[in-house]
Amino acid sequence: MMTDVAKDRETRSSKKRGSESSLSSHEFQQKELHGHTKNSLSTVSYMDEPSQRDDASRLTVQMENTYQLGPTKHFPVVTVDHILKDVLTNYLQEEEYEPELCRQMTKTISEVIKAQIKDLMLPRYKLIVIIHIGQLNSQSIHIGSRCLWDPTSDTFSSYVFRNSSLFALANVYAVYFE
Template identity: 55%
Template sequence: MSTISYMDEPRESRIEPPVSFEPTYQLGPEKHFPVTAVKSILKDVVVRHLDNRQYEPEFCKETTKVISEDVKSRVKLMKLGRYKIICLVHIGQLKDQGLHVTSRCLWDADSDNSSSFEYRNSTLFAVATVFWHLP
């Protein structure tokens, strides 16, 4: 009679524990938010999409999405680190009206920042803002 012991399993079939790494404890950013560089990106993208255009509701609806994604992808190419990039774009018709745009979030004054650009032509206005926020 033969006795089988599970303690004698070959080494290859044993499950190895996962490798764990020590935390970095990095709380702040590696780089600071480049406000002027992001503002130039906002200006370039907004002017490229809206220069010499007339206000049309459907065009503006789609263009806000396109501008937002374009700005976000160009800011991500700057490799700014582990921060969340939030891009808001508002486009509206100029008809002697007023508009107040506000936003609210938890804000760390030492590391969070934002950049904004405003554009106007004869029939429309646009406000594009990028927030750089620690998640």
């Protein structure tokens, strides 16, 4: 007589082989001895491989040509000019010049501007935001910058703000990353 463990092993091995009789030869012989002879055996069939799908249901992989000679969408300078004007006006309209406050405001304003420009979802542009805030006392100042870039794809935007006690210059450089 077979133990339960041996029966489990036999059924597992028979499932791996495909169709198989539901009664083992030993059990079939026992049924014959007791007078319960059957002329047919029941079979169990199964499929070991996953279901066959048609080719249309398979996932498709889309390849992107990453070697591009320039941006497909140009940097929106006019939109960025409006962002600079709005942010500088909102943050500095009522402010008086204080060195420590202005130092913190340059960091805050640059992060706000960068976040709003990133919301425009411009692919492959690296952004550099520089803010200068200074005291306004009937003096003059010249601020210059130099960059090495490709004039066909790289650009910048700039805005100057003034109130009664301070001035602010905001520059955004957009460099296309190839």
